[in-house]
Amino acid sequence: MMRDVTSILPLSLESISFRGEGRKLVDAVSLVVPAGGVTVLLGPNGAGKSLMLRLCHGLLTPSEGRVRWAASATGRAKRHAMVFQKPIMLRRSVEANIDHALAAAGVARMERRERAQAALGRFGLSERATQPARLLSGGEQQRLAIARAWSLRPELLFLDEPTSQLDPAATRQIEELLTGLVAEGITVLMSTHDLGQAKRLADRVLFLHRGRLIEDSLAEYFFAEPQTMEASAFLAGDLIW
Amino acid sequence: MPRQRRPLDHPSRRDSFGSAPEDEGCASKLTQSGVGQVDFAAIFKAAFALVVGLDPGFLAIVGLSLRVTLSAVLIAGLIGLPLGAALALARFPGRSVVIVCLNALMGLPPVVAGLFVFLLLSRSGPLGPLGLLFTPTAMIAAQVILVLPIVIALTRQTVEDLWSEYRDHLRSVGLEGMRAIPTLLFDGRFALATALLAGFGRASAEVGAVLIVGGNIAGYTRTMTTTITLETSKGDLPLALGLGLVLIALTLAINAVAFGASRIGARYAG
Ligand SMILES: Nc1ncnc2c1ncn2[C@@H]1O[C@H](COP(=O)(O)OP(=O)(O)OP(=O)(O)O)[C@@H](O)[C@H]1O
Numbered sequence A: 001m002m003r004d005v006t007s008i009l010p011l012s013l014e015s016i017s018f019r020g021e022g023r024k025l026v027d028a029v030s031l032v033v034p035a036g037g038v039t040v041l042l043g044p045n046g047a048g049k050s051l052m053l054r055l056c057h058g059l060l061t062p063s064e065g066r067v068r069w070a071a072s073a074t075g076r077a078k079r080h081a082m083v084f085q086k087p088i089m090l091r092r093s094v095e096a097n098i099d100h101a102l103a104a105a106g107v108a109r110m111e112r113r114e115r116a117q118a119a120l121g122r123f124g125l126s127e128r129a130t131q132p133a134r135l136l137s138g139g140e141q142q143r144l145a146i147a148r149a150w151s152l153r154p155e156l157l158f159l160d161e162p163t164s165q166l167d168p169a170a171t172r173q174i175e176e177l178l179t180g181l182v183a184e185g186i187t188v189l190m191s192t193h194d195l196g197q198a199k200r201l202a203d204r205v206l207f208l209h210r211g212r213l214i215e216d217s218l219a220e221y222f223f224a225e226p227q228t229m230e231a232s233a234f235l236a237g238d239l240i241w
Numbered sequence B: 001m002p003r004q005r006r007p008l009d010h011p012s013r014r015d016s017f018g019s020a021p022e023d024e025g026c027a028s029k030l031t032q033s034g035v036g037q038v039d040f041a042a043i044f045k046a047a048f049a050l051v052v053g054l055d056p057g058f059l060a061i062v063g064l065s066l067r068v069t070l071s072a073v074l075i076a077g078l079i080g081l082p083l084g085a086a087l088a089l090a091r092f093p094g095r096s097v098v099i100v101c102l103n104a105l106m107g108l109p110p111v112v113a114g115l116f117v118f119l120l121l122s123r124s125g126p127l128g129p130l131g132l133l134f135t136p137t138a139m140i141a142a143q144v145i146l147v148l149p150i151v152i153a154l155t156r157q158t159v160e161d162l163w164s165e166y167r168d169h170l171r172s173v174g175l176e177g178m179r180a181i182p183t184l185l186f187d188g189r190f191a192l193a194t195a196l197l198a199g200f201g202r203a204s205a206e207v208g209a210v211l212i213v214g215g216n217i218a219g220y221t222r223t224m225t226t227t228i229t230l231e232t233s234k235g236d237l238p239l240a241l242g243l244g245l246v247l248i249a250l251t252l253a254i255n256a257v258a259f260g261a262s263r264i265g266a267r268y269a270g
């Protein structure tokens, strides 16, 4: 079938802006996200990282410009999924959380069960399957949020500061999981303000400042010799917003 | 059209009730004695005998009350849950006015609801030809009007809170607008159960609405609360007290269930 062959990537942002409260919160950002690798959105608080991810995922509509996918997904499944900073857990069991997302994507009941089991196994949550999701620890909840997104078989996964509420051990675990997803061929676009994490994970860095994309470079170049004063200051820890 | 037992004059105030001999003895004793000399011990004994003895007439009254109130809560739930959820998600001009009115309607005096239904169903009213006045159906309708605002208002509040928490995720998985309602109702199930119980409590305790539209006809539209009103004024205190005890037990049971629901809900809510 067509939809299984054609990729939705690359994703292109064509000069998108987002206005709120009379200001341009995202200002004429253009970029292309091809398939593969980890792209990290960096920038100080309020730079517009979360807004960018929401605009890409379709939770917000740009005031100007266009978010374009190489192929528009047919049917209910979007083929891109998002994990939020604070995991949003439904008031149901761990497994039912995954089942619900699959049902929303139009997956048939029999297949839902299989895919939920696979996701639980893949992310080490099988023993927790029947527990209320909201009683999991913060790290486990974020793992479940990723498992739930993974079960939807996205080509592109958006993550908004997925580890900002986690301790170092849980953060490491999530980073390993993400590396595994990338090895599987899933493209990742994530925001973080953990520089160490960006260095560990990023293939490419997008540096945002006051809603503008002021640097877009390979990670090694960005960290070695940032091109803008703002990025240098950010890396040096003297922030600027 | 169904033939109705429509009392042309006011439903008789003389129907005697209760077949238990203690009951009648006590009632006549009481009517003879002044209020100051009421024998409380005897009344309590007789009341307990009614409750424990499962007197058929007594049970019929309790049964009718439960049937009317449960039907009203069921109907109000079927209408009010989806409507409250839709109101939580919909944005339209005048929405705040609707919400304020609904909240105000939660305190609608039962007699006013009764009067409203009475006017609708009375022989010259718009629904008069249905011949429903002074039937249990009319009582259910009046109680639906009492319960519905509670269910809608509490559902709206619950669903709106849940939506603000779930919005990003639900929209992310493609559940936008009204398609999110089933999820929100299910995840609000414990709070919504409490809303239905609150409605049940209000309906089972009220007397004004069922009295006006039911007419308090013995063996037909006589509920626990209307019986208590009537029998107290007639002096059959054991019957009134027996029903009062059942009502208290019911209230306790409702609160126990509501407490349980919120405890289980708190577990799932984490
Ligand atoms: N829906 C919205 N409407 C109006 N303004 C918004 C909206 N969402 C965010 N903003 C504003 O846009 C700016 C950028 O917000 P955003 O959440 O994208 O920042 P961020 O880079 O993710 O910051 P942080 O690192 O703190 O998460 C902020 O000033 C915020 O107040």
Ligand SMILES: [Mg+2]
Binding pocket: A049, A050, A051, A160, A161
């Ligand atoms: Mg953010």
